[in-house]
Amino acid sequence: MGLRNIIKKGDPSLLKKSREVTSFDKRLAALLDDMRETLIAANGLGLAGPQVGVLRRVCLVIDTSGEEEEIVELVNPVIVEAEGEQDGMEGCLSLPGVWGMVKRPMRVKVAAQDRDGNWFEREGEGLTARAFCHEIDHLSGVLFDSVAERILDPEEVEKMAEEEKEAESGESE
Ligand code: NI
Numbered sequence: 001m002g003l004r005n006i007i008k009k010g011d012p013s014l015l016k017k018s019r020e021v022t023s024f025d026k027r028l029a030a031l032l033d034d035m036r037e038t039l040i041a042a043n044g045l046g047l048a049g050p051q052v053g054v055l056r057r058v059c060l061v062i063d064t065s066g067e068e069e070e071i072v073e074l075v076n077p078v079i080v081e082a083e084g085e086q087d088g089m090e091g092c093l094s095l096p097g098v099w100g101m102v103k104r105p106m107r108v109k110v111a112a113q114d115r116d117g118n119w120f121e122r123e124g125e126g127l128t129a130r131a132f133c134h135e136i137d138h139l140s141g142v143l144f145d146s147v148a149e150r151i152l153d154p155e156e157v158e159k160m161a162e163e164e165k166e167a168e169s170g171e172s173e
Helices: 026-042 127-138 154-171
Strands: 046-048 058-063 070-083 086-090 100-104 107-113 119-125
Touching: 026 046, 026 058, 026 070, 046 127, 058 119, 058 127, 070 119, 070 127, 086 127, 100 127, 107 127, 119 127
Parallel strands: none
Antiparallel strands: 046 058, 058 070, 070 107, 086 100, 107 119
16 A cells, blocks of 8 residues: 545545444554555645545544644544634645635644544644644535635735745744
8 A cells, every 4th residue: 555546626525425434443554554644745734534535534634733743643533622713725635726715713622533443632723723624524525615715816825825934934033
């Protein structure tokens, strides 16, 4: 196994509901390992089962809030708490080149199982909260462009990316 192909918008799998994971076996572990590799190679922030053609409730989110990035594996995830609101730019590995403005909660708490079936809870804020919501939406067959307030045109995307860069260089001064 190894790298899996990332399915792009237009493939009906992306609009289907994923089924719950009930077997915490070697196949699940292999799927999660492959998804991890695929996510890193694609330089994304998250990846969900349907994006690699597997209609199971599994997803990965890269939590960037700590000192070191951490890939969080979520099996059968559910958002159990959400508060606040944020409005920001969002994209998806299955919709290359498409960016939209999406409202999400500022903080979420997710309950999920790990690859061995153990339940845990995980909180996310800001970008990580956004990624949790986005990936869990994939498991319901929801793509971000259908919940976006608006899709940005390429010039806007470029401008916003520049502004972000400027803000970052300002911070480091
Ligand atoms: Ni996505």
